[in-house]
Amino acid sequence: MSIMRFLLSFMLLLLFLFTPTNSQTPISLNTFCNNSTKKPLTTSYKTNVNKVLQWMNTISSTGQESNLTSIGSNKNDHNDTVYGNYDCRGDIPAHFCNFCVNSAVKEISQTCTNGTSAIIFYDMCILRYSNKNFFGKINLSPSFNLTGPKKIKDSRDFAKAEGLMKDLIRKTTDANRMWATSVFDWSDTEKRYGLVQCAGDLDNNGCKECLKELIDRVAECCGTSVMWGIVAPSCGVRFDDKMFFQVSSEQPGSSSSPNPAKQEGSSNKKTLTIILVSVLMAVALLICCVFYSWRRNNRLSQGESTLSTTPLAFHGHVLRDDSLNGDLPIIPLIVLQQSTDYFSESTKLGQGGFGSVYKGTLPDGTEIAAKRLSETSGQGLEEFKNEVIFIAKLQHRNLVKLLGCCFEQNEKILVYEYMQNSSLDFHLFNSGNHDKLDWSVRLNIINGIARGLLYLHEDSRLRVIHRDMKASNVLLDDEMNPKISDFGLARRFEKGQSQTETKRVMGTYGYMAPEYAMAGLFSVKSDVFSFGVLILEIVYGKRNGEFFLSEHRQTLLLYTWKLWGEGKSWEFVDPIQRKSYIESEVMKCVHIGLLCVQEDAADRPTMSTIVLMLGSDTMVLPKPKKPAFSVGRMFNDEDSTSKSYTDNSVNELTITSFIPR
Structure with missing residues (x-):
């Protein structure tokens, strides 16, 4: 028992020391499928769609320059060509870009099974394919808005924010760059943060026109919010009062590449660190499973009655439970923090012995109630696991719906659908x-x-x-x-x-x-x-x-x-x-x-x-x-x-x- 505890504690210490603090999990925001209604897709077109998606999976992990491709032919009036590309947010590293693209490919394959064209938006990447050549063309549809729960107190604040973002767009396109981030001095005590980015297939003029069109839409859709953004296939803008991008050693916006694969070096030190962390995490996971199995068998041998559940394992900061069959989304902590104004009192819905509940709005506009487990709760961890295990498997119109959970940085949060009329x-x-x-x-x-x-x-x-x-x-x-x-x-x-x-x-x-x-x-x-x-x-x-x-x-x-x-x-x-x-x-x-x-x-x-x-x-x-x-x-x-x-x-x-x- 004491040896197992020592090994477990030692491995968790190593994980704490070597795991990057900025690791995140890609989160899906929106998927749009243009399904074939006039006639079924040909076998060759479906095959080419799969080839394009497989190409994206492969190329995003190699760090090569190209991020777009077309596969197929136009011979004999038979057009089975598929055009596809992906773009990752400019501030994220290459290995995470690959992680995001892999997630997007898997989801779009399952969601758009009969799509002539499709596009999927993640918080860190965009992936799309079509039977029409969209390379180099400005495409602003479909698009969606991002707004936070906090509202501006003075209408002049939006004009000020809009001016800062227009200035960032001008500096970015004048320098012939396709993405940039900036930290703005909002006041003596406050900062604001902005990001602009264009798709890699646009030229500089197309990028400038695309960003200008989006920024002109902001006042109508999002002019009352402190945090706002618009995302379209060809470009995107975002403004926030919280840091949401990763700051590299380079000056923000210094890279002209729309993809992180073009900006990140492949130093031996960084590669060695990634390998070391992966090995340590695998070993820690194995030890956790062995420890749990030993502990459970020991309990059963003593005749102790326990709840029959599958153990919760930790992979980085991600909570995984094999009994959930992957049905329960893991929502990153940063998303929940921004959705609830960092769990401010103004968003609190209630307080209980196991913690507090906060109202929030996810980036796609979904209203949520986030149950944040108290660190001092004696029964909290068991309650958390129970709710995850049971509600993820139970679906009924008279049971509250669990949308996801978060197990990151010592936080344990359950995310429910928001009930407008609170409790009985x-x-x-x-x-x-x-x-x-x-x-x-x-x-x-x-x-x-x-x-x-x-x-x-x-x-x-x-x-x-x-x-x-x-x-x-x-x-x-x-x-x-x-x-x-x-x-x-x-x-x-x-x-x-x-x-x-x-x-x-x-x-x-x-x-x-x-x-x-x-x-x-x-x-x-x-x-x-x-x-x-x-x-x-x-x-x-x-x-x-x-x-x-x-x-x-x-x-x-x-x-x-x-x-x-x-x-x-x-x-x-x-x-x-x-x-x-x-x-x-x-x-x-x-x-x-x-x-x-x-x-x-x-x-x-x-x-x-x-x-x-x-x-x-x-x-x-x-x-x-x-x-x-x-x-x-x-x-x-x-x-x-x-x-x-x-x-x-x-x-x-x-x-x-x-x-x-």
Whole structure:
């Protein structure tokens, strides 16, 4: 054990010392395919497309001058010629250019399977092919814009930025160069950064005309943003308040080459360093795998119950998990930093025990919620791995979608689709936000959560117990449709397994089933209990734990049971609902909620039965038994108050906050 730890620590130290700090991962921004609709592509044309792509793969690794080619013939009125080229951003090294081109070739081969022409934009390279000769011609379509979340405070700032970039374009083209970067002195304390670049097939006049056309478009598309840019096939411009390019030993813009293969030397020292780093990383990866295998076998030999997952391995700064089958994109840290204004307070959506959640906008315009794991979180790494493993494999309209993750520079970040209406608790337990929750919306939310849980329990390729179902873990999209989130505590059940036991009870007081809270036993019926609490909270607009501290001195469950016995359940309905609710639907939901929170797990219905109950107006429901006594616990941490996306998780337990949000 001690020897393995020493070897692992030693190799990680070597990696830290020798791995370049500016390593990044190419990220795909946009792909455009012009597919053949009039007639199918000929076999010879498809073959030539593959040859052109293979040529790009090969030539980008050799450092040769040419970055464009044509393959095919025009004989006998049979044109199967394919024209292709690639361009890499001028500031990146040749080996990374090759990495980016290889990634682009692989993606465009899978995406544009019947394309007469196609173009793919990565953050560091562009690749395109066509059945028409585009060499030397200015091509501004298709294009797309890049904007950051931070807005300018003074309209004169954009005019100033535009002037700086026009000056950079003039100096670049006057010097007959095809790309340049510049660091601008914005003020006494601030810098700004700019990059302009043209495709390698343009001459100087074409480059000047292309860049001028793009810069004239900026005011219309991006004039209110601090960070902006436009990318087209023949040229691109970008302006930012954060450093986004790599600074070489040469003066920025001194190279006239559009490709890094023409600017980077092949010194023996640099080659030796790359080889050394590659060997060390391979050895470190092998040691990590051996160590994990030994540790896992040791655990199993001792009879320890563990979550069945594939180990996470580290390749540079990239998180890889073989169980994901490459389905989950890795988003570079610099992209997330720029998308969230470097995780500023102004972009924070919420704060929880496992970290903070920030709103951001990716370069392609996709809005995201980035869950940044706290470095001090005791359960954080396990939660992170759980969410990556489970959500990447689960796809349902009522589950939040995981867009990617980042594991770089000690950061662990999960990137979700952004939910415009934040979390259910943000609306449900805040009187000022009740206006969006009329009865039809609440009933839709109940049905959506039920369908999501049914998928987890019975219909997904994994059988998953969520273990932390609560209002703050239900997010709402722009149409108020619910999506279950936060799978950090989820556990997978094997086929035929009905119940398991844990010594570490993790969940939320007020939502936890009694057999789980007291004995550590959990099953699908544990989630059913939590769902029952949620139904009653949605109907009545009261938080279970908070209700205990009110004048009633009972949990919401027991008070609802009391009203049910007196035939007065409808009298306690949230006053906001009085104008919109249908009494029969409300009473059915209360009935189902009471069935779900019965003390004996065997008495509770399954999610498939619950979905049938919710969808039927004629089904006779069984009489519920007295619910379990479930109560919240006082939590005085002032920092628990949040705007949305809240997860008040603390070590072993997720504590329900009684502070109004």
